[in-house]
Amino acid sequence: MRLAASIASVLLLVFVTLIAAITATLTSVFxxxxxxxxxxxxxxxxxxxxxxxxxxxxxxxxxxxxxxxxxxxxxxxxxxxxxxxxxxxxxxxxxxxxxxxxxxxxxxxxxxxxxxxxxxxxxxxxxxxxxxxxxxxxxxxxxxxxxxxxxxxxxxxxxxxxxxxxxxxxxxxxRAAASTPPASQGGWAVPAAGRCSSGFGPRDGDFHQGQDLAAPIGTPIGAAAEGTVLDAGPASGYGLRVRVQHPGGTVTTYGHNHTNHVTPGQPVRAGQPIAEVGNRGQSTGPHLHFQIDTDGGPVDPVAFYAQRGLRLCVG
Ligand SMILES: [Zn+2]
The missing domain is CATH 1.10.530.10 (Lysozyme)
Structure with missing residues (x-):
């Protein structure tokens, strides 16, 4: 069963890589x-x-x-x-x-x-x-x-x-990140190409439960991992928001979106475009608010990705 699952994931990776290569070629030609x-x-x-x-x-x-x-x-x-x-x-x-x-x-x-x-x-x-x-x-x-x-x-x-x-x-x-996930490992993909702005932790007498990734409006946001869309739509403070439920109980949140591309109940795979970076809700500049909630509560997304050998954002 494990073997079947890893063969399937290798095949998926080959497939995704192939699509990425084709897309990159088409992009460079056209x-x-x-x-x-x-x-x-x-x-x-x-x-x-x-x-x-x-x-x-x-x-x-x-x-x-x-x-x-x-x-x-x-x-x-x-x-x-x-x-x-x-x-x-x-x-x-x-x-x-x-x-x-x-x-x-x-x-x-x-x-x-x-x-x-x-x-x-x-x-x-x-x-x-x-x-x-x-x-x-x-x-x-x-x-x-x-x-x-x-x-x-x-x-x-x-x-x-x-x-x-x-x-x-x-x-x-x-343009490397335009239509492909910037990085993906162990089933997790970096959701958007962006600069690390406001980090996880205490902020203005409150607690910032995610990591902000500064990026221009319209930058593609991909699902962080395979899962099912919990909700997608307006949410207080977030403007437009998407939340994705992953196997094992982890939920990822993507906020301040300019546009959402998914609907509740929709299955998504890692890196699949789900939204675009925006500046909606309580936001002082275009960025993605990216949050990871585990059974134990929110965790630092930068550390979570680092544990999987990935760099969530630059700077
Ligand atoms: Zn934030």
Missing amino acids: GSGSDSGPSPEAVADIPADYLALYQQAAPVCPGLDWPVLAAVGKVETDHGRLDAPGVHNGENSAGAAGPMQFLAPTFASVVARHPLPPGGASPPSRYDPHDATHAAAFYLCDSGARDGDLRAAIFGYNHADWYVEKVLAQAERY
Whole structure:
């Protein structure tokens, strides 16, 4: 019986891995739309203001997803962090400037064809991160992204095959968590790619019974483990909430959701998308409130995952 169960779980793992590989391949070939959630690497590596700009700018182009735009920003100037001539002022020896390394004539022609949305400098500037990311999105779009040819688009940005490969590989790492569970072991999966914000324990004269994972609105939330949906809907303080009952009596809670994707009584497997990160209820910024209740009461989710060899959140 045990053997049968472990064979079944190995088969399931192979199946899930296969689906993940196929999804990743399809994603890299066709792009995955602007709603991809950031991977843990993306959350850890991209400054929050730049991540917001990439996610805001990429949708100006159908066919361009934010991880590609972010990967260009990474390879060009490490998201504006590179301390080199032309990044923050002046130009480099090739005449490029700003976080997205535009040549002056290229930037001028992009802006002439595509008026930039408000939020940047006046007049638009190559050094302004808002203007530079939006202009880069339009430029990638005109170079091929609009027609679904990301390779042509990236090659248009910098005429080198190594550059195209480097950007695509970086984009893949940034979007790694978009449609697959970030990590899974022993039947438990990390529910969402996010940064550890408020932890388990005493807080403001009360007791915070879960771990908060800060992540952009729309980041996919997966079931932490196999189980059955106990309830899914509005709940006091949580805005929208999902609770999942797992074999053995453990219950996991996912709160402040933007959208729920499951209904009570529905069986779910580990990593299956059940909701999206939101900012509803008593919440001061987009995050997932993730709680694990055992027979003995709530436990620290970070420690619970660490005991299973998994890192629940980054930072
Ligand atoms: Zn919380």
